[in-house]
Amino acid sequence: MIHPNPAMNSSCHRAKWVMRSPGRWIENGIVEIRSGRIVDVRSLGKKPPQSSISDHGGGILMPPLVNCHTHLTLSALKDRVDKGSGFLAWTKSLLREREKVSAKEALEATKEALLSMKGSGVGCVGEFGPRFEVRELLRDAGLRGIVWREFLGEDRDVPSLSREAGEILESYAGHGPHTTSPILLRKLKVACKERGVPFSIHLAESKEEVDFLEKGRGPWADFLRERGIDFSPWGSLGKRPVRLAKELGLLDEDTVAVHLLQVEKEEIEILAESGVFVCLCPRSNVALHGKVPHLEDFLRAGIRPCLGTDSLASGESLSVLDEIRFLAEGFPNVSPSILLEMATINGARALKAEGCGLLEKGSPGRLLYVEAEASSWEEAEEILVRKRDLALRFIDGS
Numbered sequence: 001m002i003h004p005n006p007a008m009n010s011s012c013h014r015a016k017w018v019m020r021s022p023g024r025w026i027e028n029g030i031v032e033i034r035s036g037r038i039v040d041v042r043s044l045g046k047k048p049p050q051s052s053i054s055d056h057g058g059g060i061l062m063p064p065l066v067n068c069h070t071h072l073t074l075s076a077l078k079d080r081v082d083k084g085s086g087f088l089a090w091t092k093s094l095l096r097e098r099e100k101v102s103a104k105e106a107l108e109a110t111k112e113a114l115l116s117m118k119g120s121g122v123g124c125v126g127e128f129g130p131r132f133e134v135r136e137l138l139r140d141a142g143l144r145g146i147v148w149r150e151f152l153g154e155d156r157d158v159p160s161l162s163r164e165a166g167e168i169l170e171s172y173a174g175h176g177p178h179t180t181s182p183i184l185l186r187k188l189k190v191a192c193k194e195r196g197v198p199f200s201i202h203l204a205e206s207k208e209e210v211d212f213l214e215k216g217r218g219p220w221a222d223f224l225r226e227r228g229i230d231f232s233p234w235g236s237l238g239k240r241p242v243r244l245a246k247e248l249g250l251l252d253e254d255t256v257a258v259h260l261l262q263v264e265k266e267e268i269e270i271l272a273e274s275g276v277f278v279c280l281c282p283r284s285n286v287a288l289h290g291k292v293p294h295l296e297d298f299l300r301a302g303i304r305p306c307l308g309t310d311s312l313a314s315g316e317s318l319s320v321l322d323e324i325r326f327l328a329e330g331f332p333n334v335s336p337s338i339l340l341e342m343a344t345i346n347g348a349r350a351l352k353a354e355g356c357g358l359l360e361k362g363s364p365g366r367l368l369y370v371e372a373e374a375s376s377w378e379e380a381e382e383i384l385v386r387k388r389d390l391a392l393r394f395i396d397g398s
């Protein structure tokens with residue numbers, strides 16, 4: 001009988017700082033990996049590891065970052081869409097410009113954006129409404145996550161999902177309550193439940209969305225008619241987005257609701273009680289709506305938001321580190337640990353990416369190493385949320 005050699009298919013990685021999760025750090029720590037999974041995270045000082053140590057230096061070993069909401073396949077639209085004339089003008093401009101992009105151009109821009117996003121430390125992604133199949137691209141880039149097939153417009157049957165591509169799940173999303181029949185939204189949510197996959201939806205992003213849902217008329221109603229969407233049978237009018245989503249049964253711990261920019265106090269309470277994952281896209285919100293999300297109100301209500309960059313048609317980059325640096329500047333009272341949780345563990349939970357977003361026994365053996373010189377873990381967290389152009393690389397443990 002052949003006995004497996006424990007040193008085979010294993011590796012051990014050391015750095016001055018190891019972030020197990022935000023606020024839980026080890027100085028002079030090691031991460032042992034066996035057969036692609038973490039088996040131990042501890043201080044080097046104790047027993048020797050079973051395999052020789054790769055010493056990465058004085059920086060930080062940490063889990064890869066999580067971008068819970070993006071639209072990679074819109075990447076060719078960077079700097080081509082009008083962002084300064086309001087949400088409706090942006091939407092129309094996006095739809096117009098999107099038609100001008102060739103399939104080849106869209107694919108090349110997507111590949112480039114994917115590389116750049118990965119280069120910024122993102123290892124897990126929620127891709128929303130791709131215009132073409134991207135799961136193989138994500139898988140080949142070594143990413144994990146979910147691809148949400150997006151539906152909007154009038155009610156119809158929900159087609160079946162394809163098989164999984166590696167670690168990339170496929171699921172259903174409703175574009176939003178201002179574009180999608182409520183019956184269809186409910187149907188999509190039920191279909192997700194039946195398949196055990198998370199649902200996602202843009203929710204309470206714009207004033208136009210709120211106005212349309214409350215009054216059933218105005219510029220957004222005209223726009224839907226122009227697009228040939230008949231909302232007269234929807235029966236969803238007179239309600240604000242969060243209340244409507246609650247009534248439709250869309251809000252629970254298996255939904256990722258994106259934006260939540262237009263929310264009142266009692267709606268934040270509804271969100272908190274529901275357990276829904278709130279995904280914020282702050283830089284996109286400022287670009288399109290001139291305001292940041294109610295981060296501190298969400299935190300006070302007990303919500304632990306995750307983060308998305310949205311697409312390059314509204315955001316500057318697909319980097320989650322850029323997103324938390326932006327939040328660190330705008331919300332000096334929010335601790336670096338909270339911001340790092342948003343960029344890691346909260347996002348991994350939202351995407352149901354088991355073991356991701358933290359370094360613990362059973363987590364994937366994929367680490368991020370960030371160059372940094374810190375004399376304490378608190379300083380290391382400050383560097384992660386404040387320093388521009390951090391040098392980083394992935395480490396794939398065997």
Ligand SMILES: [Zn+2]
Nearest residue numbers: 128202310311
């Ligand atoms: Zn979006």
